[in-house]
Amino acid sequence: MAYIWLRGHRPECQPPASNAIASHQRPHLIERFNEGAKRRVHSLQEFFVLGGKAIGFAFSRPFYRADLIQQMDSIGVQSLPIVLLTGFFTGMVLALQSSVQLKTFGATMYIGRLVAASMIRELGPVLAGLMVAGRVGSGIAAQLGSMRVTEQIDALNTLGTDPIRKLVTPRVLAALIMVPALTVINDFAGIFGGSIISSAYVGIPTSLYWRTVFEQIAADGFIFRYIPTDFIQGLIKPFVFGAIISLVGCNFGLKTTGGTEGVGVATTRTVVTASILLLVVDYFITQILLAVFAS
Amino acid sequence: MTDNPEGRRGSDDRRQAPTDGPVAPNTPIRRPSDDLRVRAAIRNELATDRPIEPGELPALVNERTAENVIALDHVSLAFDEPILSDVSFTALAGETIVVAGESGTGKSTILKLLLRLLVPDKGTVFIDDEEITELNFPDALKVRQKMGMVFQGAALFDSMTVFENIAYPLREHTTLDEDEIEARVREKLSFVDLDPDRVMEQLPSDLSGGMRKRVGVARGMANNPKIMLYDEPTSGLDPLTTATITHLIIKLQRELAVTSVVVTHDIRSAFRMASKIAVLAEKRIVFFGTPEEMSASDDKYLRDFLGGF
Ligand SMILES: Nc1ncnc2c1ncn2[C@@H]1O[C@H](COP(=O)(O)OP(=O)(O)O)[C@@H](O)[C@H]1O
Ligand SMILES: [Mg+2]
Secondary structure (H helix, E strand, C coil): CHHHHHCCCCCCCCCCCCCCCCHHHCCCHHHHHHHHHHHHHHHHHHHHHHHHHHHHHHHCCCCCHHHHHHHHHHHCHHHHHHHHHHHHHHHHHHHHHHHHHHHHHCCHHHHHHHHHHHHHHHHHHHHHHHHHHHHHHHHHHHHHHHHHHCCHHHHHHHCCCCHHHHHHHHHHHHHHHHHHHHHHHHHHHHHHHHHHHHHHHHCCCHHHHHHHHHHHHHHCCEECCCEEHHHHHHHHHHHHHHHHHHHHHHHHHHCCCCHHHHHHHHHHHHHHHHHHHHHHHHHHHHHHHHHHHHC | CCCCCCHHHHHHHHHHCCCCCCCCCCCCCCCCCHHHHHHHHHHHHHHHCCCCCCCCCCCCCCCCCCCEEEEEEEEEEECCCEEEEEEEEEEECCCEEEEEECCCCCHHHHHHHHCCCCCCCEEEEEECCEECCCCCHHHHHHHHCCEEEECCCCCCCCCCCHHHHHHHHHHHHCCCCHHHHHHHHHHHHHHCCCCHHHHCCCCHHHCCHHHHHHHHHHHHCCCCCCEEEEECCCCCCCHHHHHHHHHHHHHHHHHHCCEEEEECCCHHHHHHHCCEEEEEECCEEEEEECHHHHHHCCCHHHHHHHHCC
16 A cells, blocks of 8 residues: 555565555455554554564664764663662662562672662663663654655655665664663663662671672673673663664654644653653563573 | 956846846955845746746657666555555656655655665566566665656755765765765755855754755765656745755756656656656555646646645
8 A cells, every 4th residue: 555655665666566456445354454454564564564674774884874873863862860769769769669578588798789680681681771761762753753754755756765765774773883882871870879878877888799799790690701690681672672662762752643633642652652661671571581591 | 245246247137137226346256145036036037937848947858769767667565554556657768757756655765666675576677678576785885876766855954064965976976086976066055056165064953944955956966877866856945945956956957957756745846847747646656747737637636636736
């Protein structure tokens, strides 16, 4: 259908599909159901095609380096404050809560281990991911959406640029690089927040706290001799999250219809879809990684 | 703007203007900006409002020798519902085809078909006798280089300056060096009667609607395309700016002999620039002919359509 064509996700060389049922013919219920299912499968397929193209374009010329740097700035550097802040407070509250629990076992000296493990494996990636989904995913959708409705996407096409190459590839690459980086920063901020609480309220000396942190990091062993397995977990996740956030934002942005109102819809959808997808995928990655590292 | 390289013209203007006070020696002679001059000229033209002689404006096209530059051949297209069904028309080299019709009838869709941003469900689109319907992306790009498109809302890239906007197609499509690009950008800005030094570094958001449209025209023609497409170039503009833009389109077709397709609501400017008018209604082209044929027609729909303006 031409509709899909205009959205720019179809491989350019394919002729338009001619067997699509035109909805004006008012198909029967089952056909309509089929149609809905087909459309859903199709949009999922489009999503993966978009991802494939975006990554593929990273390896061929022309490459829009200035756009990549600009996106790394707006996705990464500008997210720094919120990531630092959320990490810091999460670490503090984590230390506070676990001190209560650990006290009943007389094990408050393990606070560092607990904070480090939770931050690096789970909370760091997920929190950074959710923050970036809210701040960056919505921004991407709004920007590309308004470019779509003001015909700037068509203009790019007309003036000789594949919009995916120019707009999607830099955003996806920037997210793939910056979300893991933000996650590491988030982890550090959290562990640092934990150290403040444990020395101020729980009475654990800072040196002991940090020693337990490093014990925890070393506890699960190393991969390639130097890389703690915890880090692998903690970095695979944000890498995947970066891909999810940027692609969902680009996808909804590019598919925007219906003027300025449509831009709002695309933005909201992006944040909701990306956040849910992120949490679901997080679960499955965790399960897979646990299975892999347990063996 | 204050420095005047061709001082002669400026001082002539000055001499003719009796209300101006004496010019202090050594002060650079100011001449009204290009913008104002053009507007004044158009205001004059509007004031006299002389009738347009048939065939005066469009470059005269010899129907026998001119080749088809644009052809739509039995094109049908449906989105959620059918938009165009069995639409055909051709444009000969140098002609200006005006596509008129109520909103939502698929006028912009026709332009997007010509640019191969859309692909018809049925039928074929030819540009320069080349079928563009089945082209892959790189080949489609080559065809698009022959065309300059002026989008309805100008569609300027709002993160780039005016200069970068106009330089964009040059950077993408040509191997011009920076100096040549700057020279070309200046040339195009002057062509659309904007002062390069004043607007080049501005962002599109700093410009008025009419100026944005003109930058859009400059960007569209930056590559020196042989085909220009305009999507409602005058909609939403005040009468004076409308006249400026119409003037500009006519200037382009006259001085550069480009083949154009203009989508418009504005039947008055349509009559001023059209070689042929195509009226789109009910998914089809219900009329295709010269402005004279159109005004001579006693078809009820056409009369209503003309009366509506
Ligand atoms: N990408 C699209 N997807 C679905 N419907 C579209 C799309 N583009 C245009 N349409 C519909 O096609 C019709 C014609 O649109 P358009 O060519 O923009 O009309 P016009 O320019 O004559 O006002 C409208 O009803 C519009 O809603
Ligand atoms: Mg339109």
